[in-house]
Amino acid sequence: MRLTRRVAVLAVASLTALVACAPGADSGSDDENVTLSVWGWGPEANYDKMFAEYTKDNPGVKVDARSFTTATEYDTILSTGLAGKDGPDVAWLRAGAPLQPLVAAGRLVPLDNSSVPGLADFNAGVLQGAKGDTDGKVYGVPFAIQTLHVIYNKKIFADNGIAPPKTWEDMIAAAQKLQAAKIVPFAVGGKDDWTLPIITSIFGTSRWGGDAFLDEVKAGKKTFADPNFVAGVDLVNQLKPYFPKDVAGVSYTDAQTLFSAGKAAMFPGGIWEVNFFRTNAPGLDLGTFSAPPPPGSVAGKALLPGFMDGSYGVSANSKHREEALKLLSWLASKKYGQLYTDTVVQFSAVPGVEPKDPILREVAGTYTSNGARYFMNEFAYGNPSSQTVFSAALQEMLLGRITAAQAAAKLDASVATWLKPR
Template sequence: MKRMLQGILLFTLICLSVTTIAFAQVKLTMGSWRTEDREFYEKVIEAFRKTHPDIEISYEPTKNTEYNTTLNIALQTGTGPDIIHLRPYTPGIQLAEAGYLEPLDGNIAGLEQYADSTLIASRAPDGRIYGVPAKFSSIQIFYNKKLFAQYNLQEPQTWDELIQIAETLKQNNVTPFAFGSKDGWILALTHAAFGPTFYGGNEFVEKILKGETNFTSPEFVKSVQIMKDLAAYFPKFYTGLGVEEMRTLFTTEQAAMFVEGDWEIAVLRKENPNLDFDCFPIPSATGGKPTVSTWVDASYAVNAHSKNKEAALKFVEFLATKEFGTMVSEDLHSIPTIPGIEASDPLIAKILKYATDPETSTPYMIVVYFNQGNPSTKTEFQNLVQGMYLDQLTPEQVAEGTQKSADTWFKPAAQ
């Protein structure tokens, strides 16, 4: 009897041991610059673990302005995250070329659903795909509905109407635009909002890629001049304000308009749940259609040197499903890259309409096509615009400096 009990006990211990091994936890880390989206990604991880309980994922974001440097150092020292929130286009592709990323085509399902124009955000020169497109982003003007109603203002249909709105607000001691030039990336983004209606949108992009025009053209100079002219409607001491201060001006209703990406919707709602706001595209200065600059805003990649590569690939594959696409729309309040996802949020549905319409959508040109060089042409442009706002440079000098940077690496398609 004693031996029988010992046998049963031994069998039970073996079963428990096998069960423990079967459900052993694989622990992954996910790097990102989206500190604001922690709650969303933890929800995504929870959804993934319903079918993969053996995989734990820790979301570990870094401050936006420090992410690139932090990630590069981590990858160089072999301590990079298993899953990488990849900057779109050139910065991400450079990591692939350096051997830090695992090719995804052939390793995960779901990539076939994306358009080629979407996949270029993470397609390297070798033709391989290194990232699952995260989401589309767009730039528009958010506005305070209460302040607009207070001064009988309507969404502008022309550029002149937008300027008249800004004048009315200024005359009533309301800051028209929540803006600051301290953070360089905001300057490139703001120009991507206002610039296309002056330099010619898609037509200009096609010409510059073919070498038929360049950044010193009168229309591009005009697009930079407009950035300077709008300073009349910015807050006092705007050169010392960063994006957090800009956001605070808008959420505390001190400023009526806020030029930003769609990712701000969730952040604005969280910071001030009572804020009643809407958005509109950039009205045309020439009587044409409004414009909305769009791009693939990051992708999800797998560290080629991850010790748990198989588990990381499973998670990235989940990010190519309609379940995740729906979460992007409904929980992150952003534009999913996965086709066929509709938005129930009226604000997201409105943005989706403009962002996917070829007559209004235009690429975020300097991110999609001019983010190369050392420093990149995008970085150089941002620095030059900062100099313009400090009255150190003219719009013509900004344009000339931008072209000088592009000349160091860019080869037009016609050449």
């Protein structure tokens, strides 16, 4: 009997905990003090700090930020939250494909220049990721731009007499030199296959010609079976000897550890890694470079792929639509943009914001002159999504089971199931 009672107590306790965790229970109801709840996937502490600034300027409005850190779960949590009464007033929206089900379900308030004046100044390419595909309306205020490049350990480079490579041959020579010194040249974690389109983009974008190629695919003039795209994918194969041994068995976190422990010299990845390495390995002196153009490069110069990461949208169910739109106007302002880039150490999507961080400044300069669109984010539609299909195909390629041409053919076949050339 004692056991049953203990179980009952436990059950009651966990129920109470559940109820206490129920999201958005107090979305604020008295007129004087409005609490806007904001859901997102970033670290909460950062957002509490930024939104405190908003409350300072707008007394009476509190912003309650809640973070759901894991990638795929967030989409489910958000679509359920927006469908019910206790969802957020303002939510982070993913860019492109994952946004579309929410738009189709009518869960979001369409925005325009009159409801959110700041939108007018945003770069059209950046806004594209916050649009509904069928109606062309904007549903969110973009907050971040992510860039993809090679992050390198300046000390290891200096110790081995290596400078950031200007040509593909330089890069291969550097990799060979590092390998001879028993240092892993590129920390790549091929076990977590979602990282592989990123790696492919970092090394291949210049080879297939960046944005021009993507536009031709969208227009139905070219496909992913194009020899230039295949050659770009094959670059990853050619670099495989310089990845960790058995790269398809090395996890993403292993790759991060190799780099932060100083056992690997370069980490091909997104700008978000910089903040991670700074926090976890404060001693590292970091630099970045864009992969130099490989032989046969269509673009003929190093390209820096990037993408709009997410945007702030307003729930159609929000009881405080007016206040939420006002918050969005602030989120579209330079003040927030500056606050964002200084707090999170990532690029703000707000136009004209200058990051203070030296690495960010350096990358920002290159992005303005050599920026390109990250191919995978624009081709992530379908069920199973073309991103899932291509990630798995790239892993098979690294295992030596299929060629670059076969991997590209899989992406092509998947894209053909949903792409309607315009």
